[in-house]
Amino acid sequence: MGFFDDKQDWLEIVFKNYPPENRRAAVMPLLRKVQQEEGHVSPERVAEIAEILGTTATEVRGVMSFYSYYQAVPTGKYHLQVCATLSCKLAGAEELWDTLRAELGVGPGEVTPDGLFSIQKVECLGSCHTAPVVQVNDEPYLECMNRERLKALLEGLRSGKRLEEIELPGDCGHEVRKEGA
Amino acid sequence: MPKLRINDREIEVPEGTSVLDAIFHAGYDVPYFCSERHLSPIGACRMCLVKVGAPRKGKDGDWIRDEEGNPRIFWFPKLMAACTTRATEGMVVDTLADEVKKAQAGMVEFHLENHPLDCPTCDKGGACELQDRSYEYGLFEKYYTQTQNGLKTVLYSRFAFTKRHADKHHKLSEFVVLDRERCIHCKRCVRYFEEIPGEEVLDFIERGNHTFIGSEEVPLPAGFSGNITDICPVGALLDLTARFRARNWEFEKTPTVDMNDAFGAAIWVDSRSGRIERIRAREHPETNEIWIADAARFGHGWTVRDRVTAPLIRKDGELVPASLAEAEAYLRERLARVRGEEVGLLLAADGTLEEGYAFAEAARALKADHFGFENATRFPAANLPAARFEELLSAEFALVIGDPAEEMPNLYLRLQEFLKGITPAPRYYHGTPIADLRLEERMPRRKERLAVFAAYPTRLHRFAGIAGVYPPGSAGPLVEALSAILNGKRPEPVPGVPEAELRRVAERFLAAGSRAIVVGAEVLEAPEAAQAVADLARSKGALVFAMPPAAGARGLEAVGLWNPRGPGWEEPGARFLFAFGATPPAEVLASARLRVLALSHLDPQARAHADLVLPAKTFYEKRGYTVNAEGRLLELRPAPTAPMGSMDGLEALAFWLRAMGKKPPAAHYREARERLHERYRLPLDLPEEGFFWRPKLRLAARTGKDEGELFLQPTMWKERMLRDDRVRTALGAPRLRVHPATAKKLGLAQGARVEVATRYGRRDATVALDPSLAEGALLLPAYGRGTGRRVPYRLLVPAGGEA
Numbered sequence: 001m002g003f004f005d006d007k008q009d010w011l012e013i014v015f016k017n018y019p020p021e022n023r024r025a026a027v028m029p030l031l032r033k034v035q036q037e038e039g040h041v042s043p044e045r046v047a048e049i050a051e052i053l054g055t056t057a058t059e060v061r062g063v064m065s066f067y068s069y070y071q072a073v074p075t076g077k078y079h080l081q082v083c084a085t086l087s088c089k090l091a092g093a094e095e096l097w098d099t100l101r102a103e104l105g106v107g108p109g110e111v112t113p114d115g116l117f118s119i120q121k122v123e124c125l126g127s128c129h130t131a132p133v134v135q136v137n138d139e140p141y142l143e144c145m146n147r148e149r150l151k152a153l154l155e156g157l158r159s160g161k162r163l164e165e166i167e168l169p170g171d172c173g174h175e176v177r178k179e180g181a
Numbered sequence: 182m183p184k185l186r187i188n189d190r191e192i193e194v195p196e197g198t199s200v201l202d203a204i205f206h207a208g209y210d211v212p213y214f215c216s217e218r219h220l221s222p223i224g225a226c227r228m229c230l231v232k233v234g235a236p237r238k239g240k241d242g243d244w245i246r247d248e249e250g251n252p253r254i255f256w257f258p259k260l261m262a263a264c265t266t267r268a269t270e271g272m273v274v275d276t277l278a279d280e281v282k283k284a285q286a287g288m289v290e291f292h293l294e295n296h297p298l299d300c301p302t303c304d305k306g307g308a309c310e311l312q313d314r315s316y317e318y319g320l321f322e323k324y325y326t327q328t329q330n331g332l333k334t335v336l337y338s339r340f341a342f343t344k345r346h347a348d349k350h351h352k353l354s355e356f357v358v359l360d361r362e363r364c365i366h367c368k369r370c371v372r373y374f375e376e377i378p379g380e381e382v383l384d385f386i387e388r389g390n391h392t393f394i395g396s397e398e399v400p401l402p403a404g405f406s407g408n409i410t411d412i413c414p415v416g417a418l419l420d421l422t423a424r425f426r427a428r429n430w431e432f433e434k435t436p437t438v439d440m441n442d443a444f445g446a447a448i449w450v451d452s453r454s455g456r457i458e459r460i461r462a463r464e465h466p467e468t469n470e471i472w473i474a475d476a477a478r479f480g481h482g483w484t485v486r487d488r489v490t491a492p493l494i495r496k497d498g499e500l501v502p503a504s505l506a507e508a509e510a511y512l513r514e515r516l517a518r519v520r521g522e523e524v525g526l527l528l529a530a531d532g533t534l535e536e537g538y539a540f541a542e543a544a545r546a547l548k549a550d551h552f553g554f555e556n557a558t559r560f561p562a563a564n565l566p567a568a569r570f571e572e573l574l575s576a577e578f579a580l581v582i583g584d585p586a587e588e589m590p591n592l593y594l595r596l597q598e599f600l601k602g603i604t605p606a607p608r609y610y611h612g613t614p615i616a617d618l619r620l621e622e623r624m625p626r627r628k629e630r631l632a633v634f635a636a637y638p639t640r641l642h643r644f645a646g647i648a649g650v651y652p653p654g655s656a657g658p659l660v661e662a663l664s665a666i667l668n669g670k671r672p673e674p675v676p677g678v679p680e681a682e683l684r685r686v687a688e689r690f691l692a693a694g695s696r697a698i699v700v701g702a703e704v705l706e707a708p709e710a711a712q713a714v715a716d717l718a719r720s721k722g723a724l725v726f727a728m729p730p731a732a733g734a735r736g737l738e739a740v741g742l743w744n745p746r747g748p749g750w751e752e753p754g755a756r757f758l759f760a761f762g763a764t765p766p767a768e769v770l771a772s773a774r775l776r777v778l779a780l781s782h783l784d785p786q787a788r789a790h791a792d793l794v795l796p797a798k799t800f801y802e803k804r805g806y807t808v809n810a811e812g813r814l815l816e817l818r819p820a821p822t823a824p825m826g827s828m829d830g831l832e833a834l835a836f837w838l839r840a841m842g843k844k845p846p847a848a849h850y851r852e853a854r855e856r857l858h859e860r861y862r863l864p865l866d867l868p869e870e871g872f873f874w875r876p877k878l879r880l881a882a883r884t885g886k887d888e889g890e891l892f893l894q895p896t897m898w899k900e901r902m903l904r905d906d907r908v909r910t911a912l913g914a915p916r917l918r919v920h921p922a923t924a925k926k927l928g929l930a931q932g933a934r935v936e937v938a939t940r941y942g943r944r945d946a947t948v949a950l951d952p953s954l955a956e957g958a959l960l961l962p963a964y965g966r967g968t969g970r971r972v973p974y975r976l977l978v979p980a981g982g983e984a
Contacts, residue, residue: 021625046397055381057397062384123389 002048003034011052024053027063031070040071068122069138076111076118078157081135084121087128092146096132097121099147103154116157130172139163144172185272194268195607199616201229201263206609209276212285212314213615214292214414215367216264219470220376221624222616224265226292226367228314230284232275233261244271260284264616282318289319295345296415297362305416307429311365347393353383354400355911356421356479357410361393364417370394370409372622377472378405379597379626379644403911404586404640404897405594407478411462411471422479422907423451423459435820436463438807439477440531440732440800441899443562444570444591445809446473450801450820456485457801457822466605466613467571467871468813474590476897482905484799489780490824493794500783500794505826511793512840515775516757519841521547525748525755525773528830529762530555530731530965533805533817534740534863535853536761536830537733541741542846542856543834553749554742555763556731556968558702559883560711563738567812567875568697568724570595571605576724578693580663580686581633582656583701586640587895588728588968589810592699593641599697600626600644630693632686634659634678636703636892637918637960638953647686651677652955653892654971657707660700663687664713667721677955690721697724702895702969705729708882727810730895730968732800736808738880740857745881751967759837761830762797766940779833782901786942795836796827803829804850806863812875816867887971891939893963894918900964917946918960924950927959927976936977941966943977 004011010033018025027049034045041064043057050057064070068081080100084093097119101107104117111118127133130143134150140163142153149168156166184193187207194203199222204211214226236252239245244252254273260281263274275281293315300306347361368385371394375381380402386395394417410420432451439446439460446469451459460481462473492508493500503511524547528540532554544552573579573595586593601624606614632647633639636656642648651659655676662672662680666687672680690696698717704710705727718725729735737743748754750765753772758765761779770776770790778787779797787794802823807815828836831853835845847853857863864872902908917937919929929935933948939961946961954960963969 043397058384058395059381061395061397062386065386066388 003045004048004052024055027053027060031064035070040074068120073109077116078136080117080119081122083125083133085124088132091131093132096145096150099150136163183268183270185268187274188277197618198268199264199618200233200266200268200274201616202609202614203268204263204274204276205611211263211276212318213264214310214365216616217369217412218613218615220369220372221620221622222264222618223368224262227262228285228288229263230260230281231263232278232281233257233266234273235269236271267618285318286320289315292365294342296365297344303416304419304424309416310414353396354406355907356475357401357406358419358421359394360417363415364394365415366392367414369412370418373409373412375623377594377597403475405474407475408462408472420459422482426458427453433821435818437818438815439473441477442589443729443732443734443810444589445807445813445815446477446591448473448477452820452822455822457481457820469591472591472594474897476902480898480902480908482907483901484801487782488824489783489794489796491796495792508793509840516841519757521549523756524549525551525758527750527760527765528554528742531800532733532737532762532830533803533807534736534857535805535850537737537742538740538853538857539831539834539846543838550747551755553744554731554737555750557749558705558729559885560705560708561738561743561880562705562727562729562734563878564880565715565725565727566718568726569811572724573599573697574604576695576697577630578689579631579697579699580690581641581699582660582704583728584635584639584895585699585728587897588701590897592726596641600631602627636958647682649678649682650953650955651675652957654887656703657710660704660710660713664717667717697726699726701728702730706969733807735810735812739876739878743880745883761833768940777837779828795833796824797833798823798827798829808874812873814867814872814874889972889974890959891974892960892971893967894960895968896962896964898964900966903964915944915946915962916949918949918951918954920954920956920958921950921952922956923959937961938975938977939972
């Protein structure tokens with residue numbers, strides 16, 4: 001069964017936002033819907049989207065692969081994205097990446113056996129002043145990351161804490177102070 | 182018409198010209214990789230950076246002037262990409278400034294950063310834009326040489342990065358291979374697929390430094406994929422049929438014309454040591470621009486293998502090699518007392534005008550009743566008026582009945598231009614604009630301008646506002662019904678096409694200021710319908726584009742190789758048969774007493790029936806004129822690949838006639854051309870500006886009707902091309918396409934393997950149920966023989982198979 005088979009009403013609303021002769025303009029909302037609900041966009045879904053939009057799977061994959069948000073393979077519960085563009089790289093993103101790989105024992109495209117973690121290098125997240133930056137899933141950035149903060153993060157996540165409950169050691173100098181702290 | 186200055190030269194260019202074209206038009210050079218003729222300029226490679234300035238107007242509406250009263254030039258703060266900058270009035274362009282040179286050299290360095298150094302083993306080496314531009318515009322002296330241990334070595338960059346490694350042999354199809362390391366991401370191939378044939382089968386995958394060319398549609402659909410190997414500026418996309426066959430400078434390059442369809446696309450035949458190794462598109466702005474179809478490009482492998490190199494005489498049931506003298510003696514003996522009327526003279530579909538003339542003259546002199554050419558349609562294409570392909574672009578509405586993508590692939594590409602509303606570009610000093618600013622990525626196709634009908638859904642169907650599929654055989658009734666509606670009469674019903682649909686077509690046809698009608702073989706096989714098209718063209722002022730299945734049809738008909746009453750290629754008649762270039766159907770051969778075939782290759786029918794086989798030249802090896810579908814005279818030039826002793830049609834016909842004791846009408850192409858010049862005022866040498874030959878003809882149509890049930894579907898691929906393993910692999914087993922209901926009636930199951938026997942021979946095929954067809958439809962690829970006809974057939978199920 002296709003993913004969008006029971007979402008015809010939703011599709012109709014989406015297509016209303018785009019010119020009728022240019023259905024393929026709706027490629028982003030469709031990809032996003034699949035990513036949100038299934039955690040990744042499989043080749044079958046790519047083909048399905050292409051079919052719905054009247055375009056080719058190549059084109060859908062071209063759009064999808066441009067954005068690091070869309071995953072082609074299933075990710076862990078926590079998908080750690082390490083910014084590896086210039087500022088972060090200069091500030092130690094590579095060391096951070098190596099630490100992550102060593103700590104978790106996984107490479108890009110893999111998931112830890114407990115199903116918790118997967119990792120990915122991404123292009124600039126736009127927070128160069130707090131480099132290096134790590135993002136977990138769609139959550140707010142984790143800034144000024146270093147080995148200690150990374151370890152604390154992993155420990156916190158492993159112990160089942162929510163991201164905002166995790167205290168990272170040290171500070172970045174400009175965090176929003178919590179009330180009463 | 183803006184006037185501008187390029188370095189020291191003042192020029193005037195048409196409105197909308199890019200700075201890049203203005204620079205070339207002024208006679209200066211600027212490097213570029215991403216721009217390409219007929220593709221949208223996108224400014225991706227940044228190679229064409231130049232210094233540009235323009236005057237500005239003040240508040241008073243007059244130019245802002247300097248102290249001397251001249252308009253003051255305001256330079257753009259940064260260098261501009263010339264390909265995406267529009268030339269404007271008073272603009273000043275500097276392509277020679279130091280900062281320009283330095284920027285271009287820097288871009289060369291960037292392009293080489295990840296480019297592998299495998300030029301010595303790269304097929305593009307020697308014909309590579311990146312190589313040329315690196316030498317011309319890279320700062321070779323300054324950065325790229327160093328002395329090491331007293332030896333001068335080459336450094337390709339000031340930086341020592343590791344090169345990016347990627348897939349080097351990524352096969353995109355049987356014909357095209359992609360080397361991802363060599364790719365410089367100019368995006369020409371990606372844009373080509375979307376903009377020219379309208380299939381988005383290549384795209385950039387990933388982004389930034391990780392970008393690569395990828396496809397989910399592998400193998401790429403065979404049709405128009407080969408053009409990307411021509412336009413790739415580096416060796417990333419290569420023609421697999423020519424892989425590692427030669428260095429570019431070793432090829433003998435022959436400019437000639439493709440004779441696989443009637444479009445007359447210009448090609449380069451690259452040969453080496455007497456073998457055709459590669460076909461490339463040759464630019465001809467008025468016809469094929471810079472594109473050719475895959476069949477024309479990749480379908481040349483058949484020429485090199487199993488050539489007939491000496492005359493073959495049948496002895497004890499076997500064809501055995503003989504000398505030319507033996508062949509002559511053999512023929513003299515058998516033709517000694519033959520009367521002219523007993524002779525049949527037949528010419529292949531790719532015969533030249535000179536050959537056609539000689540065959541027609543010989544038939545007339547002999548009073549032979551049996552003559553003609555292969556794939557002649559019942560209605561002569563030459564009776565229809567011909568419009569230039571470029572005129573199609575000025576039409577507002579086009580009605581297509583047939584399958585241009587297969588019948589005349591280049592016309593399909595022209596129809597794509599028509600759909601986008603592109604008109605012919607202005608011609609510059611350097612020719613076609615390299616960065617035509619009128620072109621954009623993803624231009625909308627104006628579907629309302631097109632109506633398409635065919636016996637199956639064609640590539641064009643999804644671009645058409647009105648599209649229909651009729652059961653094979655209904656092309657004629659459809660045209661006649663439409664013509665009735667347009668003339669205000671009651672139409673006869675057309676199976677599979679509702680009358681309301683036809684009325685909609687008629688409405689749009691009449692509403693359009695200028696119209697075009699494109700008709701394929703199916704309509705030309707229905708004389709009344711074809712005549713109706715001719716009448717419509719006259720009464721409604723429509724442009725007509727006929728797609729005859731024989732490449733030379735228009736010319737061969739005009740020089741008199743048209744025989745409406747006697748038997749032709751398809752019908753038995755003559756007792757002494759001479760055919761040049763292809764093998765007539767078995768029943769024609771079987772009914773003759775003597776069968777002489779001049780062939781470049783033997784096929785099963787020739788093996789079974791021929792008494793004497795003479796070695797023949799292929800169209801790649803002949804010299805002569807041809808007339809294409811628009812009535813344009815084109816010239817074939819010979820590639821040096823014909824085996825010693827092989828003959829063109831004139832030589833072979835002369836050989837036959839001399840054996841009869843007759844004088845040949847022309848023994849040599851030049852002689853035939855002089856006759857053509859005397860009789861039809863054709864030029865002795867093709868003038869540079871081109872020549873059209875469109876005599877007003879009213880030849881009688883041939884009578885008869887198709888009797889069979891099996892529709893031979895047009896294909897750009899021809900029977901002879903199937904000799905090549907690569908082509909066979911790429912095309913897969915031929916599909917016997919059948920409507921599910923019809924399949925049920927015939928007892929055919931999806932995927933069943935059957936052998937289909939027709940008058941053209943036997944073919945293995947796989948049954949494919951296709952609900953997109955009309956009920957009753959049964960389709961088999963024609964591969965050139967009997968295209969557009971319905972023929973009787975027999976189905977043979979091989980042992981172990983079930984149908």
